[in-house]
Amino acid sequence: MFTNQHHLKHLLRPHHYTSEEQYRAELRHLFHPAWHPLAVKSDLAKPGDFLTFDLLDTPILIRNFDGELRAFLNVCPHRHSRLTDTARGNAEKLRCQYHGWEFNKDGGTGKIPDAKAFRPWDRDNSCLRRFRVDTCSDLVFVNFSEKGPSLREWIGPLWDVWQEYGGAYRHAGTWEKDFPCNWKVVLENSLESYHIPEVHPYTFKDFPPEENAWHELTDRFTSFKTVPPREFATRAQDWIVRRMGEPVTNEYWHRVLHPHATGSSLDSFRMMQCVFPTGPTSCRYRCIFFTLRGHRQNPLAWALYRALRSISTMIAKKVFAEDGSIYAGVQRGMEVSPHPGVIGTREERVYHFQKFVLDNTRGPRELPLAPAPEVEHANGVCAE
Numbered sequence: 001m002f003t004n005q006h007h008l009k010h011l012l013r014p015h016h017y018t019s020e021e022q023y024r025a026e027l028r029h030l031f032h033p034a035w036h037p038l039a040v041k042s043d044l045a046k047p048g049d050f051l052t053f054d055l056l057d058t059p060i061l062i063r064n065f066d067g068e069l070r071a072f073l074n075v076c077p078h079r080h081s082r083l084t085d086t087a088r089g090n091a092e093k094l095r096c097q098y099h100g101w102e103f104n105k106d107g108g109t110g111k112i113p114d115a116k117a118f119r120p121w122d123r124d125n126s127c128l129r130r131f132r133v134d135t136c137s138d139l140v141f142v143n144f145s146e147k148g149p150s151l152r153e154w155i156g157p158l159w160d161v162w163q164e165y166g167g168a169y170r171h172a173g174t175w176e177k178d179f180p181c182n183w184k185v186v187l188e189n190s191l192e193s194y195h196i197p198e199v200h201p202y203t204f205k206d207f208p209p210e211e212n213a214w215h216e217l218t219d220r221f222t223s224f225k226t227v228p229p230r231e232f233a234t235r236a237q238d239w240i241v242r243r244m245g246e247p248v249t250n251e252y253w254h255r256v257l258h259p260h261a262t263g264s265s266l267d268s269f270r271m272m273q274c275v276f277p278t279g280p281t282s283c284r285y286r287c288i289f290f291t292l293r294g295h296r297q298n299p300l301a302w303a304l305y306r307a308l309r310s311i312s313t314m315i316a317k318k319v320f321a322e323d324g325s326i327y328a329g330v331q332r333g334m335e336v337s338p339h340p341g342v343i344g345t346r347e348e349r350v351y352h353f354q355k356f357v358l359d360n361t362r363g364p365r366e367l368p369l370a371p372a373p374e375v376e377h378a379n380g381v382c383a384e
Contacts, residue, residue, distance in 0.1 A: 002345045003215055010341025011354040017182040017334045023280040025361040026183075030259040031056055032144050035154045037261060037272050038062070039140040040171045040288060044069060048090045055276060060142060062133060063094060065105035071142045072107055073129040083128075103128050138166030139272060139288065156220055158257055162272075165263075168246055169270045169290035172309045175317065176286040179324060181331035183260070183283035184357065186275045189323055189330075190254070190262055191222065191349040200322050203315065207346065215349060219356070222349040223255040228266075240308055241267045244294030244301045256349070258356045268292050269312045281331060285324075289316055 016022050039051055039062065050063040052074055059074035059082055074082050081098035093110070094103045102110035107128035112118065132143040134151035136159065141151050152159055179186060189195065193207040207213075214225040227250055228234045238248045246267065254264045262273040270290040277283050291309040294301055343351045 001214060002210055002348060003217055004345045004348045004351075007345065008343040008348060008351040010343050011351065011358055012184070013340075014334050014337050016357070017184060017331065018280055020280050022361070023277060026259075026277065026357070027056060029361045030357070031277070033148050034259060035134070035141040035143045035151050035261075036276070037139050037141050037274050037288060038286075040138045040174070041135060041140060041166075042138070042171055043088070043174075044140065046090060048092055049088075050084075050086075050091065050094075051088045052084060052086065055142075056144070058144065060131065061094075062140065062142065068105060069133050069135070069140065070105050070107075071131040071133040072103075073131070075129075076101060077126055077128065106130075136165070137163045138171060138290075155257065157218075158221060158255060158263070161253075161255065162263060164265070165270050165272060165288075165290055168292060168294055170293040170305075170309075172269075172289045172291040172313050174286070174288050175320070176284055177320075177324060178278065178282065178284050179327045180282055181327040182281055182334070183275045183277040184353075185327050185330050185334070186283055186285055186323075187256070187260060187262075188350045188353060189326070190273070191224075191256060191353055192347040193224070193226075194344060194346045195326070199326055200319065203319050203322065210346075213346070217349065217352045221255055221257045222352050223253065224349065225254075226252050228252055237266070237268050240304050241292065241294075243296075243304055244292060245296040246292060246294050256353070258353065259360075268308055269316070271316060281335075285320075287316070287320060289313060 036055060038053055038055070038060075043049070043051055044062060044064045047064050047066045050061060053060045053062075060071060061074040061083055062069060062071045072083075074084065076083055076096040076098060078096065078099055078101050081096060083094065083096050083103075085097070095101065096103075100111075100113045102112070104110050107130050109126050115121075132145075134141055134143075136151060136155060139162065143151070143154075148154075155162060193204075193213065196204045196207045208226045212226050214223075216223040234250065238250060241248050249267055252264070252266050254262070256262045260275050262275075264271045264273070268291065272288040273285065275283050275285045289312075291305070291312045293305050
């Protein structure tokens with residue numbers, strides 16, 4: 001059921017979707033303190049496995065050091081080269097691609113070619129910059145801030161729900177795409193079902209009636225729940241879920257943890273999506289998709305898992321593309337619109353999100369230069 005019974009004010013104005021000033025304020029106040037879901041444990045399963053990302057104007061490297069995950073700024077302190085330009089791989093040592101400097105799990109230097117050329121050794125400027133990294137079930141998160149809430153504290157009341165991103169559900173695929181629109185266009189689209197008949201006529205088809213749409217609105221997150229109609233696809237899903245040994249709820253959930261982490265689920269899948277601003281009018285949308293594997297190990301359960309993974313991933317990518325087809329048009333309209341805008345009761349989660357943005361982008365507008373991390377040194381080791 002909807003919380004509000006009357007339409008709501010569109011709190012953000014067109015300039016909030018185009019201005020450099022607003023973009024910088026959001027980076028500083030919303031994204032710098034947040035935890036960002038970037039990968040799954042299986043991406044970094046073996047010692048030496050690594051991934052690299054360009055996130056919020058920052059190059060990141062995540063690496064497995066003998067079972068410990070560590071995240072660093074992907075920049076060498078020697079002559080500022082990226083440590084690697086490879087998106088993913090496995091290497092025995094964390095070594096800079098330019099001059100071969102090696103680094104340990106704490107970011108301190110290991111082997112330095114022709115080390116005597118750097119006497120006296122400048123330990124204060126020889127360490128990699130570290131970022132916090134943590135996991136929730138199979139999801140791997142990174143945080144840029146040196147202090148602030150732990151991952152569990154940040155996820156808060158959704159922690160137990162997001163523990164399901166693993167276990168009976170296995171990673172089926174990760175994909176991302178850049179879009180020519182402000183990140184809030186993407187996020188707000190995900191927060192309302194009003195666009196379904198026009199944008200998803202062959203997948204979702206129609207939005208649910210109010211009596212089959214439950215909204216929860218809090219300061220940290222909002223959620224939407226509905227029970228899909230008992231059509232053939234729903235009955236087939238229920239049959240598969242039972243054969244794989246899992247309970248049937250027949251509920252669809254969509255939860256957004258402000259500012260940008262979106263978890264959605266049916267009995268057959270779990271999906272984590274996250275949108276990252278890449279500029280005032282551009283963004284990157286990333287999806288980490290899991291499908292049900294269940295706990296039964298018989299041949300039928302294995303065959304059903306393979307079929308479910310293929311079909312569910314195909315549908316998820318189709319919905320992703322359908323939503324993506326509208327973003328550019330929304331952004332172009334936003335840039336010239338003279339209208340104040342209005343939000344219907346079915347879109348009340350959009351209002352709640354806009355209020356969060358306004359309430360949390362107060363204060364200085366420019367993103368400051370990152371201060372040098374405070375480090376202690378012993379034998380080339382950088383401590384947090």
